Amino acid sequence: MRFVKGHGTENDFVILPDPDGVLELTPDAVARLCDRRAGIGADGVLRVVRTKVAGPDAERYGGADWFMDYRNADGSVAEMCGNGLRVFARYLVEAGLAAPGEWDVATRAGLRRVSLGPSGDVTAQMGPAELLGPGEASLAGAVFHGERVSVGNPHLACRIDGPVATLDLTRAPDFDPGVFPDGVNVEFFRVVGDRHLEMRVYERGSGETRSCGTGTVAVAATAAKLGSDEARDVSEWTVDVLGGRVTVAFDGTAARLTGPAVLVAEGETRPGWI
Numbered sequence: 001m002r003f004v005k006g007h008g009t010e011n012d013f014v015i016l017p018d019p020d021g022v023l024e025l026t027p028d029a030v031a032r033l034c035d036r037r038a039g040i041g042a043d044g045v046l047r048v049v050r051t052k053v054a055g056p057d058a059e060r061y062g063g064a065d066w067f068m069d070y071r072n073a074d075g076s077v078a079e080m081c082g083n084g085l086r087v088f089a090r091y092l093v094e095a096g097l098a099a100p101g102e103w104d105v106a107t108r109a110g111l112r113r114v115s116l117g118p119s120g121d122v123t124a125q126m127g128p129a130e131l132l133g134p135g136e137a138s139l140a141g142a143v144f145h146g147e148r149v150s151v152g153n154p155h156l157a158c159r160i161d162g163p164v165a166t167l168d169l170t171r172a173p174d175f176d177p178g179v180f181p182d183g184v185n186v187e188f189f190r191v192v193g194d195r196h197l198e199m200r201v202y203e204r205g206s207g208e209t210r211s212c213g214t215g216t217v218a219v220a221a222t223a224a225k226l227g228s229d230e231a232r233d234v235s236e237w238t239v240d241v242l243g244g245r246v247t248v249a250f251d252g253t254a255a256r257l258t259g260p261a262v263l264v265a266e267g268e269t270r271p272g273w274i
């Protein structure tokens, strides 16, 4: 099986080119690929498949040539991945499968437009960040209050007062499955300046990661809601994550995420390993 390894602010992915949609990608195979000791190691897998062979949803994705089949490190499926989307776009350009410019990528959350040059940062339209009201999670017995946000996938964005570095995210936050029936990505963020946030995240299906693109949109949308009216609809935010920095912009309707997308290696799994 051919693979490429890449990351966006150190949220890392095994990219599996599968243009004809012939790979049988079981949850177990994904978990083995993502295993950091016995596998290649990654927070998730990006299967690159042409929309016309992407299965029952193919018609929904008519406007895009490529479908991003994203899987978490534990093998579960997620609707969207913001860092993954930038890396996916960078892979298509570097592989000569798409030209630099602006085009749509199909995701389980719908079409998402990306724009990129022959090198450098990638910008991705992320759709609206839907603010769904209060929610909570607990960490080592301490309760954190936050905002439930949908960025195509579910988030709980919790504002804290102290530095995010002090949190222990070696264990999963607890949450009420009645409130989050599909699980949730939990972000902790602190305001460190004018429209400037720092964030850590515990991702559904992957554990603590060094960045989460949809998570940065969720925390910026929550910070905008908590801030002045002026900051609410049209604003640009800098979000520092463990793996670097991204920019989130709101234009009154939707969010836009800009950040790095880097391919670092390519290879082939040994026959029979998976």
Ligand SMILES: N[C@@H](CCC[C@H](N)C(=O)O)C(=O)O
Pocket (backbone or CB within 6 Å): 011, 044, 072, 077, 078, 079, 080, 081, 082, 083, 084, 153, 154, 185, 203, 204, 205, 206, 209, 211, 212, 213, 214, 215
């Ligand atoms: N790291 C991603 C989000 C990946 C999916 C998430 N773990 C989920 O299950 O919803 C990002 O950059 O957005």
